[in-house]
Amino acid sequence: MTTFVLFGGTGDLAKRKIIPALYSAFLNGRLDKNFAFYGAAREQIGDDEFRKRVSAAIAQYSKADVLNTPEKLDAFLAMTFYTKIDARVDADFAQLKSSIASPDTQSTLFYLATGPDLFVPIVKQLSEHQLVGKLARVVVEKPLGRDATSAREINQALRVYLQENQIYRIDHYLGKEMVQNLLALRFANLFLEPLWNRTWIKDVQISISEQVGVESRGDFYDHTGALRDMVQNHLLQLLSIVAMEPPVNSAPDSIRDEKVKVLHALHKFTPDEVAKKTVRGQYRAGAVDGQAVIGYQNEPGVPAHSRTETFVAIRAEIDNWRWAGVPFYLRTGKRMASRSAEITINFKQIPYSIFGGNQRNLRSNRLVISLQPEESVELFLKAKEPGEGIRLSDVMLNLDFAEASTSRRVEAYERLLLDAMHGDLTLFVRDDELSAAWDYVDPIMTTWQNDAEGLKSYIAGSWGPAASSYLLAQHGSSWGEEFVEG
Structure with a gap:
């Protein structure tokens, strides 16, 4: 089983790139049968509203092929959920932990489509709530820092909570x-x-x-x-x-x-x-x-x-x-x-x-x-x-x-x-x-x-x-x- 948690799940990058990519992988049979997708952001909305936004993003930005049908979309939305997350609120991460399966028995991917100032607070909370087990991986978006000093500070802070092989610094090129x-x-x-x-x-x-x-x-x-x-x-x-x-x-x-x-x-x-x-x-x-x-x-x-x-x-x-x-x-x-x-x-x-x-x-x-x-x-x-x-x-x-x-x-x-x-x-x-x-x-x-x-x-x-x-x-x-x- 794989659980995918997208921080910044209601943002522009999520809408234009990540959600359409995830849906394309689903259409082509590349996701686990028990795959679960959680959008996470500060906005107070429910699963149904988030699914509407996911559906709209797919309609506008997806390059889905002929396999795309209403039945396929419904099946994808059925594995889609939303959780309200503020990077500095413990209770939000406690709720996230109760929503997803044990990180020690499943593969969990946390994608941080947020500003770099939130990378360390989010990872710190994930660690303190025991959500980054051995099978957990964390994707961080650029820009990672504004110069060499700030980049090293962020990386050193991330390494307090994660092993290097758990950190996926993404460059879409x-x-x-x-x-x-x-x-x-x-x-x-x-x-x-x-x-x-x-x-x-x-x-x-x-x-x-x-x-x-x-x-x-x-x-x-x-x-x-x-x-x-x-x-x-x-x-x-x-x-x-x-x-x-x-x-x-x-x-x-x-x-x-x-x-x-x-x-x-x-x-x-x-x-x-x-x-x-x-x-x-x-x-x-x-x-x-x-x-x-x-x-x-x-x-x-x-x-x-x-x-x-x-x-x-x-x-x-x-x-x-x-x-x-x-x-x-x-x-x-x-x-x-x-x-x-x-x-x-x-x-x-x-x-x-x-x-x-x-x-x-x-x-x-x-x-x-x-x-x-x-x-x-x-x-x-x-x-x-x-x-x-x-x-x-x-x-x-x-x-x-x-x-x-x-x-x-x-x-x-x-x-x-x-x-x-x-x-x-x-x-x-x-x-x-x-x-x-x-x-x-x-x-x-x-x-x-x-x-x-x-x-x-x-x-x-x-x-x-x-x-x-x-x-x-x-x-x-x-x-x-x-x-x-x-």
């Missing part, structure tokens, strides 16, 4: 199918390994762009910013997978051991280097897909003179033998020209062209791994164009995963929820990984806080500040879309 395919691509294909180093690779670009603004999260986002929200977790996690050494096996800690080595090897910036190797920006009014949109400072919940960044570009460097001298360009932004997430491996130019000028204006070979909106792997090679003489052009070998496999695509949150229920830590962030990521980001944050003039503006619907293009241009590179447009 790690649940994406293509992120896991990165491991297969790197370590199940012999021909790539000899090329995967400084000898053959010119640079690596990891870019996550969003067309949306801050939506209804203006107040939260203004206290977070793109560096904390995206770079410290998503982008650095992707970087660590791209750059890691082959693990000894596929066990969770073998993989995470190699990832953390990469994060420790990241070159920490001095204040002068921050100015030269990072760009931060904030979107102003513009147009996205032909629709006029307001600037960041006019978004609800955002102060009129906010200095919070909505765009970040970084020229990162890894100080080890495999990657010394290879720049890793990281980029993320809101209100960009398109929604995409890509990893581009740019190989070096051939040492000498026997085709003369025909080769000069062509981009070097590259491997493009797309995570969204579609999942694909594209390898760009050179070939002769039909006709007289030899004129070279780029040709693409394309693996489209939607076409290559008819298997059901599992959404990131569904995969991560099931992994947590099954005790698989592979796709969750370990304590030392989180610490190493914050250690890299902290000097950048500190320097930015002392530099009021460094924030650039960019038009909504563009690819960010011009300074981000210069970051690459000064080393003879360009972002992928700039090469195509140019």
Whole structure:
């Protein structure tokens, strides 16, 4: 039997992501027969009202397939319950304990979809009410802290009540199918390994762009910013997978051991280097897909003179033998020209062209791994164009995963929820990984806080500040879309 308790069960994340993922797992027969789902929040409502909200969330956000029927929904709602919980009220946790089966005889998953300030109070109450037995696991959402110091304080406090293997620090990007395919691509294909180093690779670009603004999260986002929200977790996690050494096996800690080595090897910036190797920006009014949109400072919940960044570009460097001298360009932004997430491996130019000028204006070979909106792997090679003489052009070998496999695509949150229920830590962030990521980001944050003039503006619907293009241009590179447009 598995019991799933969702703290923050009436919140936005629960509604948009977690409940639909849980329902999808149910539709596809991935939950125990005796599964029980408890929503937990401070609001005083009953089971029936919570079930209405769960049903509405499924109707609005679920990507359920043809298996979805009223009978299936009724069966899911029958295993759904609600308990009123205030993190600082003992009686609420006593009531929770009386509602669920013994944590020593069942698997219990507690998901903390709350602010990080509630993580420790909730876990403390769970421990004091003997709800975190050996079979209990706790999922905590980002952001875990605001800097290295606060992250360590939270982790140390959690470890008072939990073992490390009971803590599941979730980063939903790690649940994406293509992120896991990165491991297969790197370590199940012999021909790539000899090329995967400084000898053959010119640079690596990891870019996550969003067309949306801050939506209804203006107040939260203004206290977070793109560096904390995206770079410290998503982008650095992707970087660590791209750059890691082959693990000894596929066990969770073998993989995470190699990832953390990469994060420790990241070159920490001095204040002068921050100015030269990072760009931060904030979107102003513009147009996205032909629709006029307001600037960041006019978004609800955002102060009129906010200095919070909505765009970040970084020229990162890894100080080890495999990657010394290879720049890793990281980029993320809101209100960009398109929604995409890509990893581009740019190989070096051939040492000498026997085709003369025909080769000069062509981009070097590259491997493009797309995570969204579609999942694909594209390898760009050179070939002769039909006709007289030899004129070279780029040709693409394309693996489209939607076409290559008819298997059901599992959404990131569904995969991560099931992994947590099954005790698989592979796709969750370990304590030392989180610490190493914050250690890299902290000097950048500190320097930015002392530099009021460094924030650039960019038009909504563009690819960010011009300074981000210069970051690459000064080393003879360009972002992928700039090469195509140019």
